[in-house]
């Protein structure tokens with residue numbers, strides 16, 4: 001049976017600005033993404049990874065081409081449709097955690113579940129990322145890796161179909177970074193969420209089902225790993 005594609009992308013292009021100062025961030029990207037896959041995106045700085053993820057997440061708009069999320073063409077959505085898509089279907093994790101300092105871990109997650117249709121209990125989301133003993137801690141009482149795991153719990157508590165992570169371990173040392181990657185791995189396995197991770201660390205690619213490499217606004221390679229390596233075995 002054919003795999004179901006969560007995204008189908010055709011000729012996706014993005015140009016910032018116009019004329020001689022225009023920046024061609026994406027130059028015609030074609031790719032299909034299988035539902036439930038753990039995807040790692042590699043490539044040098046400026047190669048278009050974040051632009052690609054931001055368009056898939058409905059945070060930015062393409063200049064040309066198409067990106068379908070199942071049957072929904074994100075490139076023809078109006079602003080309200082994109083907002084609904086983001087709210088219902090996408091979780092985001094960035095390098096910086098953006099937690100509210102005066103709220104506990106549980107309260108930071110609850111902020112999102114209050115505005116979702118089919119949310120998880122905050123405690124359940126925090127347990128999934130290994131923080132069931134930290135529910136009532138404030139961000140300042142948590143390590144950087146633990147704060148990032150609260151941010152991941154917040155992103156998945158609304159049960160999104162996809163989780164888009166832009167350098168989620170960029171601010172962490174290798175030990176805490178691996179724990180964050182392990183949390184993403186268990187979300188992908190236990191919830192079936194399709195997960196994208198942008199990273200500068202090629203070792204992270206070993207935990208992926210599929211590795212997509214960008215250069216100069218294009219995909220220059222796409223390969224599947226025969227076997228995923230558990231994040232706790234990654235060494236960098």
Ligand SMILES: Nc1ncnc2c1ncn2[C@@H]1O[C@H](COP(=O)(O)OP(=O)(O)OP(=O)(O)O)[C@@H](O)[C@H]1O
Nearest residue numbers: 016023024025043044045046047048049050051052
């Ligand atoms: N809002 C913007 N306005 C103008 N140019 C932009 C904007 N966002 C990105 N760019 C440019 O588009 C190109 C691709 O950037 P992008 O952030 O997608 O690359 P990246 O591969 O994610 O890089 P990094 O690994 O450094 O985050 C770069 O040349 C960047 O300067």
